[in-house]
């Protein structure tokens with residue numbers, strides 16, 4: 001092949017990019033490690049203080065922001081991500097835990113969306129097999145037409161998945177349905193349809209994304225809210241943030257600032273608008289979803305149940321997860337944007353009432369081990385404000401403001417990777433970043449992932465298998481023999497503080513372990529012991545009383 005000046009120019013650009021990346025990595029003293037990369041906060045803050053101008057600064061450490069961080073870092077860009085609370089504190093720890101193509105969108109005829117999500121489902125299951133596994137679902141039928149009706153739709157779902165299919169849809173008789181979901185109400189049961197999707201541990205997946213991005217050279221900090229944007233000549237040129245623990249302020253200059261703050265994106269957009277004399281219109285219409293967690297004897301077995309049409313037309317899931325069962329969810333418009341939204345009594349009534357129609361043993365309020373609420377960032381694209389809106393799919397939106405602020409919101413956990421690719425494409429198309437090499441994340445294994453997963457499913461109680469290839473490292477931690485409760489050792493707490501950015505009791509009991517979401521009462525009882533270990537590890541206030549108040553809320557069922 002003959003060499004042209006264009007080849008030389010491309011080689012030069014790649015060399016410059018590579019050299020720049022190496023110097024960025026040196027600045028923050030991070031190289032790809034053979035052993036886990038410590039999340040030593042003082043070093044991370046020192047790195048933040050000493051940063052030069054970066055390629056991408058990301059606001060928000062949920063699924064969306066973390067996905068962008070990983071994609072950008074693996075393409076050789078210098079990346080900073082700042083999260084105001086803990087990684088996945090927002091919506092990204094409150095999902096129904098399904099890695100799914102979205103059977104519901106199929107019913108709406110949105111084939112492209114389902115195909116994309118099925119493709120992403122396959123990527124996610126491959127890249128994090130220690131945290132995401134296939135899960136069989138049953139739709140029970142109480143009317144004769146339901147099995148063929150839903151079965152044909154689900155066969156189409158299989159066909160769309162193609163090679164990414166996880167197992168064939170099966171038509172079940174009444175006995176077979178009962179064998180799969182032994183907790184189902186048998187009176188009038190005609191049969192059911194069995195199909196396959198996936199499930200995952202959302203907060204631990206967020207942590208795996210954060211740590212993988214850090215291994216690729218990104219600098220990530222939790223408890224570091226972005227307080228303002230910096231503008232130069234009417235263009236976004238960076239941001240200001242502060243360390244919650246010390247109050248220290250930092251300034252970050254960036255070629256591209258990505259606003260990935262979920263339901264909170266409009267707050268950042270407003271700052272951008274105010275600084276550039278533009279009025280912004282809200283683009284998010286939040287909707288809350290409530291989940292109730294009960295013991296597994298209310299719904300035993302390792303299949304999930306999907307009720308496709310409840311009394312008011314919503315779907316209801318019963319999902320075995322980490323030794324308990326999740327029931328949910330609701331879809332209630334919400335105008336305030338609390339980090340810890342409260343459930344309404346009617347939402348609890350709805351979930352318990354519908355569950356009672358389908359379960360042999362109906363749980364009551366007293367049986368609820370934990371109740372938690374998440375806010376969906378549903379997108380309402382703004383009009384008439386000069387923004388270039390690109391509705392990449394009906395699910396998520398990437399929007400570049402006239403000042404160059406890139407906002408991404410909507411979508412779902414399952415499609416976080418595709419969303420990240422869209423964000424970076426949009427940054428390039430808008431001239432904020434130069435041309436980039438193709439994304440590598442479709443088959444990029446996350447921290448802890450092994451080609452042959454030790455974990456068959458994540459319906460069972462959690463344990464060392466959630467750490468994947470890092471299980472031996474956790475096993476070697478001091479305190480590995482001291483179990484606080486099955487599936488949670490002192491060694492795991494120390495690992496969380498040293499390598500997983502955990503700063504306080506809530507980080508450990510809500511998101512490194514999922515105990516707060518599984519059994520809030522037990523989490524509260526273990527909290528003092530957890531606080532003592534964390535204090536030893538971090539030397540900072542583990543915020544025990546704040547956690548106890550939170551655990552109280554997760555145990556309080558309204559109504």
Ligand SMILES: Cc1cc2nc3c(=O)[nH]c(=O)nc-3n(C[C@H](O)[C@H](O)[C@H](O)COP(=O)(O)OP(=O)(O)OC[C@H]3O[C@@H](n4cnc5c(N)ncnc54)[C@H](O)[C@@H]3O)c2cc1C
Pocket residue numbers: 059060061062063064065082083084085086087088089090091092093094095096097098099100224225226227260261262263264287288289290329373374375376377409410411412413414415
């Ligand atoms: C009830 C419910 C069930 C769901 N179930 C599923 C499911 O089963 N499967 C699925 O695929 N998807 C599901 N989803 C959707 C999925 O959870 C969300 O699409 C996804 O988590 C959104 O991630 P995000 O990063 O955009 O937002 P978030 O996770 O909310 O992240 C935004 C982050 O920005 C931070 N932030 C805000 N302001 C600032 C600031 N000034 N500075 C720094 N940081 C800031 C917040 O603290 C937050 O952590 C569900 C959603 C809900 C609500």
